[in-house]
Amino acid sequence: MTVKARSAAREVIATYSVDDIFIELIIQLPSNYPLGSITVESGKRVGVAVQQWRNWMLQLSTYLTHQNGSIMEGLSLWKNNVDKRFEGIxxxxxxxxxxxxxxxxxxxxxxxxxxxxxxxxxxxxxxxxxxxxxxxxxxxxxx
Structure with missing residues (x-):
């Protein structure tokens, strides 16, 4: 997994690769962060059902907004979910x-x-x- 921070756009982009195919997640920070809520958006969703992806986005958004988790810990949680999805296939x-x-x-x-x-x-x-x-x-x- 690679993580890129774009400070000008106030966003963090996480990219997970599986067999030359990339799954992407975008976390956008509001201008009044940490007072405003973080927005979690999906970039590229490959090999994962829509409902499963929505559950992961909701879990990450809840973790970052309501449980006061750090962005890196949240991305680690998301990576663990993706790892479990493709494990054993x-x-x-x-x-x-x-x-x-x-x-x-x-x-x-x-x-x-x-x-x-x-x-x-x-x-x-x-x-x-x-x-x-x-x-x-x-x-x-x-x-």
């Missing part, structure tokens, strides 16, 4: 990435035999190029 064995490059999805389609998960778009491309509906790894029929 295996790479797609077709494109060798956790997050798909074009539709930003996670591997969800699992083979019933080898239990490996693939992106839907990768499987579609595999099936059309091979003219067979078999698993790319174990070569069993994919249902």
């Amino acid at each position: 295996e790479d797609c064995m077709i494109c060798f990435s956790v997050i798909h490059g074009s539709n930003y999805s996670l591997p969800k389609k699992a083979c019933r035999t080898c239990k490996k998960k693939f992106h839907s778009a990768c499987l579609y491309k595999w099936f059309t190029s091979s003219n067979k509906s078999t698993c790319p790894l174990c070569r069993e029929t994919f249902f």
Whole structure:
């Protein structure tokens, strides 16, 4: 995770990278900070459901505004949430990435035999190029 502070714009930008894809969070400080409330905005949201992202934003906003937490501690809390989200997710064995490059999805389609998960778009491309509906790894029929 990288954190950049832009003092002229009174904002802090946190960027989290997963497989060359970036997730971004923007914290804006009011001109009367610490009396005014901090605004937490989402930059780029990739690989995370909208509701989950909103929960993280609400948690961070509440932590910074009402629990008198520091910005770095709040960003650490957000990073822990993102780490837990992508923890244990295996790479797609077709494109060798956790997050798909074009539709930003996670591997969800699992083979019933080898239990490996693939992106839907990768499987579609595999099936059309091979003219067979078999698993790319174990070569069993994919249902």
